[in-house]
Amino acid sequence: MAAVEQGKQFHACAIKMRLNNALCVSSALVTMYAKRGNIESAHEVFKRQKERDLVSWNSMISGYAQHGQANKALEVFEKMQKQNMEMDVVTFVGVISACTHAGLVDKGEKYFNLMINDHHISPTVEHYSCMIDLYSRAGRLEKAIETINGMPFSPGATIWRTLLAAARVHRNIELGKLAAEKLISLQPQHSAAYVLLSNMYAEAGNWQERANVRRLMDRRKVKKEPGYSWIEVKNKTYSFLAGDTSHPMSDNIYSKLSELIIRLRDAGYQPDTNYVFHDVEDEQKEAVLSHHSERLAIAFGLISTNPGIPLQIVKNLRVCVDCHNFIKLVSLIEQRYIVVRDSNRFHHFKDGVCTCGDYW
Template sequence: MQRQNLEMDGVTFIGVISACTHTGLTNDGQRYFDIMVKDHHIEPRMEHYSCMVDLYGRAGMLVKAMEIINEMPFPASANVWRTLLAASCVHRNLELGKLAADKLISLQPQNPASYVLLTNMYASVGKWKERAKVRKLMEEKKVKKVAGYSWIEVKNKTYTFLAGDVSHPLSNQIYAKLEELSSRLKGAGYHPDTSYVLQDVDEEYKEAILSQHSERLAIAFGLIGTPPGTPLQIVKNLRICGDCHSVIKLISILEGRDIVVRDSNRFHHFKGGLCSCGDYW
């Protein structure tokens, strides 16, 4: 745009900073924010500050993200607090996560996302009593948790899966494929990361829960329902967990498939054991 002498506005920099956010280019993101303000004299809006909080939050620089919120010339929006809460959950910063959740709940008391992220964060650090209290608060406020599901299109028909779903007519074949994959995955060096199971159950059951996540069911169905080598495209309404991300990278090698997963954050293109996100999302 500079070479073509095209005028840049606030939307231009939202796109550029967001790109830096999703690729871990923290210093570049800050540099472009500074260029926007100092060189182009564009007054930062809430969206720009939200991008900056996301930029530092994803990088695990949560103190810096909080500094940006404190320095904003106006009160932080619900989206800003949600961004900080999500980052706190990923990086397990209980103190900032609790602060962000309290702010978010006060702004949007009926939004289930804040409660779910908070319960997930408590579960990730083994604080089951605190998790139970948040669950009880959800019940009192009649806030419903959004179920995680994935869907895939095969032969011009869309199929939807929930975690542990057995409603599909080919469930037996789907779970048989998962069993086969499980054996091959372990042979390839896979070790389940049960920290992503946010329930107070024993390790064996945690492994079973992981193996039945909705995206894995969708992929297993895609593998048995399409010819070898056919690319698979899955959509998930929530963020893909880190363990499933590792598994799908391995499946792309074992099955020789390109697999695209669109989760709530971004597109993941798995090919040859790698993901287009560079393991940064």
């Protein structure tokens, strides 16, 4: 849920009842704030803890990892080591994940080996998945395949999906096809493999192969997961679908979007139509981009809140590159702090910059 304010109200109740310093409550608060996009509040609660257990440390490390603040996650881990805290599998999932989100390949390898050799923790599927993600995002696809082949168990859907997404980013069609076939054999009714593979063919301009994948989806009655975005305004959560016109303020939302696009073009914005996978004219592609669900949610947030109020969006899919560029510029021209939680991680946009450093 995107209910940030509700979480704050529970925190207030805990303070009034003098339960906020109970270890299980304070650890839950760290997790809640981190998962709700407020990593600063998570750290404030963490700092005030008079005692900490493994859950506290793991929550803070994982929180920083999800927010792309790798150095802070590793700082917490180093402090944890100095206090001779016993670590578990979750600790190292958080640490390696932090390295993954920042492209710290060497450090990720270092902590993976530290886990095995110094802490005598046997790697789980999650650890291998993190390592494959680490290599894949950095474009080291051969190393990712080597890791898959060296695992003591069969790779599952998550691993093949990770490899497929990386193959698409790095335009390796042969590897993408292999990963898609493996993923489809494991999850024949899940749309991710079909969509990623068809998008890959579209990027390469191979419209015939794209059409073949789409026909296979139709034959198997596989439906593409629609892109939804949520925003909470005045304690109420609103959801938007791409191209949505069902909201009572729909006219105002689209009017605000049109105004934003004009102002952004003046600031140098050019829509990146490479991420619209239809064999249509560029003008139609731009129209498709402008109606993505996160843009509708942001436009609604801008017209429904006072200037300067931060906006927080949750999206069920990965934010596309063009929307990422769009939101960066909106944060600059509107002078708004915008947090977007997509299927991968948190993005914090401020003054035209994202904390992910365009690496996600």
